[in-house]
Amino acid sequence: MIYRESGQFKTSYAADQAMFPIRQDRIFIALLLVAAVAVVPVVVSEYAIRSILMPFLILSIAAIGLNLLLGYCGLISLGTAAFMAVGAFSAYKLATGIPDLPIVLNFILAGLVTAVVGMAFGLPSLRIKGFYLAVTTLAAHFFVEWTITKFGWFTNYSPSGVISAPPLDVFGIAIDSTTEKYWFVLAWVLVLAVLAKNLVRSSVGRAWMAVRDMDVAAAVIGVPILKTKLLAFAVSSFYCGIAGALYVFAYIGTVEPQAFDLNRAFQVLFMVIIGGLGSILGSFFGAAFIVTLPIFITLAAAPFGGQIPAEVLSNLELIIFGILIVFFLIVEPLGLARLWQIGKEKLRLWPFPH
Amino acid sequence: MALRKLATALLAAAALGLPGAVQAQQNDGTQFMLVNAYWTGPFAAGGSAFGGGMIDYYRMLNERDGGINGVKLSWEKCETQYQNDRIVECYERFKGHNGGLALFHPMSTGGAYAVLERAQKDLIPVITIGYGRTDASDGRVFPYKFPMLTNYWSQNTAKIRFMGAQEGGMDKLKGKKIANVYLESAYGKETIPVLDEQAKRYGFSVQHFAVAAPGLDQKAVWLQIARQLRADWVILRGWGVMNPAALKEAERVGFAREKIVGVWWSGSEEDVVPAGDAAEGYISAAFNGSGTHFPVIQDVIKHVYDKGNGELPRERLGQVFYARAMVWAIISAEAIRDAQAMFGKRPVVGKEVQQALEKFAMTPERVKKLGAEGLVPPFSLSCKDHEGGAAVRFQQWKGGKWVPIGDWVAVDKDMVRPMIEASAAAYAKEKSLTPRSC
Incomplete structure (x- = not known):
């Protein structure tokens, strides 16, 4: 009844190409943005921002990056954590090597470095497909981890291999408090998400999808396979690199290469699968699911702390988390984004389902 | 519908759960x-x-x-x-x-x-x-x-002193080969600089072997230590599942367990029991009884x-x-x-x-x-x-329990303290902090 698009006419090309064609969606997104920018820092506690929202936002960027590669271009990668590490350590080296470099430029450069690395490891994708490609990107993971721990140059010869991020400032304004860091991360998320959304609607995104659905057919209709696949790797790695840099600079503050271990790569992969392959919105859903669910389970289990032995409780949390993942995948194998879509379609018909 | 109910329930749990923790x-x-x-x-x-x-x-x-x-x-x-x-x-x-x-x-x-x-x-x-x-x-x-x-550096000096004592004097360490097998993490890497410094001072050579976390795969490392390097002593800087894996590999390549000295994070029952007989004779440091x-x-x-x-x-x-x-x-x-x-x-x-x-x-x-x-x-x-700078003690795994060896070994404060001060000063400089005076 409320969510109905009757009476909304598209009278120009611009209106036809709008990112959110339905007015109610636009209003909803606008309200969400206002809430995220203005309401959240006031209402939500510092703990929730620092420990839940920040990792959620940062890992959303990584999930979008992987989704572009896996969901849109059909190239499976386990190198996400490695690319995050490349981004993190490049940003660190740039920040300590050229202290005067503006941080935004620094992050973009770090993203570009990651893009180059990603392209190099994307080359085998021209010949290798499916699970075999996953194995070659696994090689990228171990290579990057080994390189960073082996050569002290990457950590400025820190004896323990831990880097600690220099203070953040954007055009002379120190990004110090939790709220400022939150805004900084949010700004990156917004820009990158809008960019990704438009990228997949453009000719580039269509070429990716063509390659994903059938690369021989795509080649026949004139999509340059080499360029398309490498571009997908480059853009995906760029996103992961930025996520890695933000992880160090805005979230944890100090990081060792082990923060980007294989578990991280799987974590992001699960976000994409649970959120929905080939959906930018799904990346956010997936990130929210994976980041916040364990914390909620822990908090929900807290009242039982006295009765159940600690090790049972901790393992139970993992079990519940696993069961929920399986449950959601059985109920909706196409991910949370598909659930959202179904919900929207139902809402359009409501309250007359037939 | 069931799904929507579930989602509502989850949201409600979230809404209930959060405020309790965040106030x-x-x-x-x-x-x-x-x-x-x-x-x-x-x-x-x-x-x-x-x-x-x-x-x-x-x-x-x-x-x-x-x-x-x-x-x-x-x-x-x-x-x-x-x-x-x-x-x-x-x-x-x-x-x-x-x-x-x-x-x-x-x-x-x-x-x-x-x-x-x-x-x-x-x-x-x-x-x-x-x-x-x-x-x-x-x-x-x-x-x-x-x-x-x-700290780790001080502990390390005690460990080298212990090896020296076992060899019959610190001067006997000259020309000896020590392998440092460490878990590739912040914890594992911390002693590398102090070992290099000690190698210079006492004239032994040290080679560092990184083991990727969690450390179950160490075949190549131990082959190299036992056959190629022929190390006289091994320092085991492991943690968790890496330790029994190391002891088993040492047994496989025939490296004497009596020549492996673990740090105190490699010296508990959990580290040796899973290795079974392979752990017999293994030595580790301890800061507590x-x-x-x-x-x-x-x-x-x-x-x-x-x-x-x-x-x-x-x-x-x-x-x-x-x-x-x-x-x-x-x-x-x-x-x-x-x-x-x-x-x-x-x-x-x-x-x-x-x-x-x-x-x-x-x-x-x-x-x-x-x-x-x-x-x-x-x-x-x-x-x-x-x-x-408390003293360190060493223990050996014998017949199913840890047996203390010798007395508490004092740490070499004179050697470690200047290194700590230099490293801390570098940190202070990087972060532009002014150290307190005391």
């Missing part, structure tokens, strides 16, 4: 202690003993003495899985809980790095006993970090386990990790007792505990009074020295 809570008259440990994951063998042991001790204090000077202790558990981001999450979730944290045990070297700056800002002392950022021993640069008892014969552990058994309130199976009570948890809990409780003596008999906050810790002294008499003789070595801290 900055008023103090309820008890001293709040956070026990963040890891009951799951590859390092759970250690984590469960640390968490359980500390809670056992706090519970014993409540039962036996009614808390510390009448102030009862209260605690919360927090699962970290030995992951840095979860440690930070625990820290953030509980730092303002019930009047605020008086001190924080990260229980992981990486975690110690991750919370260092936050804790400095929040004025909460970070206590890392037997682990964690070595150069933080310089209290002038790191006022809120206390790597107590003996173990067993159940200490009066303090007897008190825990009497006041906690006999009432059925224990956190762990009884058979773990005499183990090395349990004893270590006792050491941590005793020092934490005593720091709070000292802070109460300075600021009044009430729940104390981080800032007060920090001041108490800088004057903290664990004298032999105090150790005896606590019933922990042989469990906690005597040491004292100052504003400048946050370590204490």
Whole structure:
């Protein structure tokens, strides 16, 4: 009844190409943005921002990056954590090597470095497909981890291999408090998400999808396979690199290469699968699911702390988390984004389902 | 529809769950202690003993003495899985809980790095006993970090002294080959600079072998050590599942276990029992004694386990990790007792505990009074020295139990301290901090 698009006419090309064609969606997104920018820092506690929202936002960027590669271009990668590490350590080296470099430029450069690395490891994708490609990107993971721990140059010869991020400032304004860091991360998320959304609607995104659905057919209709696949790797790695840099600079503050271990790569992969392959919105859903669910389970289990032995409780949390993942995948194998879509379609018909 | 109900239920749980945790809570008259440990994951063998042991001790204090000077202790558990981001999450979730944290045990070297700056800002002392950022021993640069008892570098000097003693004098180390097998992590890498320095000083050669976490695959490393390098001694700097794997590989390639000296994170029952016979003769360092014969552990058994309130199976009570948890809990409780003596008999906050810790002294008499003789070595801290430099002892795994070898070995403070000061000064410069003068 409320969510109905009757009476909304598209009278120009611009209106036809709008990112959110339905007015109610636009209003909803606008309200969400206002809430995220203005309401959240006031209402939500510092703990929730620092420990839940920040990792959620940062890992959303990584999930979008992987989704572009896996969901849109059909190239499976386990190198996400490695690319995050490349981004993190490049940003660190740039920040300590050229202290005067503006941080935004620094992050973009770090993203570009990651893009180059990603392209190099994307080359085998021209010949290798499916699970075999996953194995070659696994090689990228171990290579990057080994390189960073082996050569002290990457950590400025820190004896323990831990880097600690220099203070953040954007055009002379120190990004110090939790709220400022939150805004900084949010700004990156917004820009990158809008960019990704438009990228997949453009000719580039269509070429990716063509390659994903059938690369021989795509080649026949004139999509340059080499360029398309490498571009997908480059853009995906760029996103992961930025996520890695933000992880160090805005979230944890100090990081060792082990923060980007294989578990991280799987974590992001699960976000994409649970959120929905080939959906930018799904990346956010997936990130929210994976980041916040364990914390909620822990908090929900807290009242039982006295009765159940600690090790049972901790393992139970993992079990519940696993069961929920399986449950959601059985109920909706196409991910949370598909659930959202179904919900929207139902809402359009409501309250007359037939 | 069912799905929508589920989603609503989840949201409701979220809405209920969050506020409970996030409010900055008023103090309820008890001293709040956070026990963040890891009951799951590859390092759970250690984590469960640390968490359980500390809670056992706090519970014993409540039962036996009614808390510390009448102030009862209260605690919360927090699962970290030995992951840095979860440690930070625990820290953030509980730092303002019930009047605020008086001190924080990260229980992981990486975690110690991750919370260092936050804790400095929040004025909460970070206590890392037997682990964690070595150069933080310089209290002038790191006022809120206390790597107590003996840091990794000091421990390492004791280890080389022990090897020297076994060879028949420090000069006999000349020309010897030592292999350093370490877990590739912040913890594993910390001793590389001090070993290189010692190699120069004593004329032995050292080669470093990194083992990727969690450390189950070490075939190539041990082949190289035994056949190619033909090392005289091996320093095992492992953690968790890496240790039994190392001992088994050493047996496979025929490297004498009597020539492997583990750090204290490689020297518990959990590290050797899974290796079976392969562990026989293996040597490790220790900063604490173990067993159940200490009066303090007897008190825990009497006041906690006999009432059925224990956190762990009884058979773990005499183990090395349990004893270590006792050491941590005793020092934490005593720091709070000292802070109460300075600021009044009430729940104390981080800032007060920090001041108490800088004057903290664990004298032999105090150790005896606590019933922990042989469990906690005597040491004292100052504003400048946050370590204490306690002596180290070595133990050998023989016939199913740890047997102490020789006496406590003193650490080489003269060698380590300048390195710590140089490293801390470099950190201060990088962060543009002005060290305190004291």
